[in-house]
Amino acid sequence: MAFDYQVAIVTGASSGIGWALAKELASRKCKVGLLARRGDRLAALAEEIRLSGGEAAFAVADVSNRAQTLDAMAAVRRELGPVDLLIANSGIGTHTPLKPLDTERVEYMMRVNIFGVIYAIEAVLPEMLERGKGHLSAISSLGSYKGFPGESGYCASKAAINVYLEGLRIQLRSKGIAVTTICPGFIRTAMTEAHAFHMPWAMEADKAARKIVRALKRRKKVYNFPWQTTWLTKFTCWVPDWLLARTLNPYVVEGPKPEKGSAFKK
Ligand SMILES: NC(=O)c1ccc[n+]([C@@H]2O[C@H](COP(=O)([O-])OP(=O)(O)OC[C@H]3O[C@@H](n4cnc5c(N)ncnc54)[C@H](OP(=O)(O)O)[C@@H]3O)[C@@H](O)[C@H]2O)c1
Numbered sequence: 001m002a003f004d005y006q007v008a009i010v011t012g013a014s015s016g017i018g019w020a021l022a023k024e025l026a027s028r029k030c031k032v033g034l035l036a037r038r039g040d041r042l043a044a045l046a047e048e049i050r051l052s053g054g055e056a057a058f059a060v061a062d063v064s065n066r067a068q069t070l071d072a073m074a075a076v077r078r079e080l081g082p083v084d085l086l087i088a089n090s091g092i093g094t095h096t097p098l099k100p101l102d103t104e105r106v107e108y109m110m111r112v113n114i115f116g117v118i119y120a121i122e123a124v125l126p127e128m129l130e131r132g133k134g135h136l137s138a139i140s141s142l143g144s145y146k147g148f149p150g151e152s153g154y155c156a157s158k159a160a161i162n163v164y165l166e167g168l169r170i171q172l173r174s175k176g177i178a179v180t181t182i183c184p185g186f187i188r189t190a191m192t193e194a195h196a197f198h199m200p201w202a203m204e205a206d207k208a209a210r211k212i213v214r215a216l217k218r219r220k221k222v223y224n225f226p227w228q229t230t231w232l233t234k235f236t237c238w239v240p241d242w243l244l245a246r247t248l249n250p251y252v253v254e255g256p257k258p259e260k261g262s263a264f265k266k
Helices: 016-027 039-051 066-078 101-133 151-172 204-216 227-234 241-251
Strands: 007-011 031-036 055-059 086-087 134-137 177-184 222-225
Touching: 007 016, 007 101, 016 031, 016 039, 016 055, 016 086, 016 151, 016 204, 031 039, 031 066, 031 177, 039 055, 039 086, 055 066, 086 101, 086 204, 101 151, 101 177, 134 151, 134 204, 151 177, 177 204, 204 222, 222 227
Parallel strands: 007 031, 007 086, 031 055, 086 134, 134 177, 177 222
Antiparallel strands: none
């Protein structure tokens, strides 16, 4: 797939991986639509893209809200034209403590990480089907392959995305619409800056964005990266629970964790 003059919408473009993805796509002559809650940051990014000769439009939405998401996606589509590529990237990484279990926060995370993707797809899929072409993708996580202690809710939300996209990909086969699931390892962004532990093979967001865009260009079904963290994560699926508990439980933060990055705010 060539990106020139294609329309791509990136949700969660106000920081981190989404911000870097929008810039990478714009540098490849894509017209980019930007979505998130922080309009000031989207406006700044859109301006930066326009100043470097690109085309961008933005709209504010909380992707856990269906009506807001559909309206914002429609506004961007009106400005830029039919959407060729969706990258549903918006996400939050609330941990899953035991004391308290904090179901309300985990529920909100599920709405953002799962329904945020589903609503964004709902906004673009009918037109893609009409046109018989398009590309749907979402940023999942290597954490989708294993339920890690203290991250049960996050891992479950990303596992749901993997399975949702897998079913869609099979259903959309021969309809001209590609579906790509992106599973990154650790990327240095606002989401991970609160991590108190060493993040193995952590990568900068702009490098991650280049890798993701390359995978999208190849229309990969699933893209796991970096390979070292992919192997490590898949290996944990073979490790007995007692050994994982002994190794990982000391790093689990019980109770409220100090949070950084406005992406955590409701
Ligand atoms: N960083 C990592 O190590 C890593 C690894 C694997 C997967 N991921 C996934 O990558 C994606 C991007 O994360 P990141 O690391 O770039 O984190 P980030 O810098 O915190 O960015 C998160 C983005 O999601 C947006 N967002 C959060 N809640 C939203 C909501 N309710 N409605 C609309 N937008 C919302 C934020 O924008 P606003 O706050 O302006 O709304 C922000 O633009 C997430 O899906 C995350 O799960 C990250």
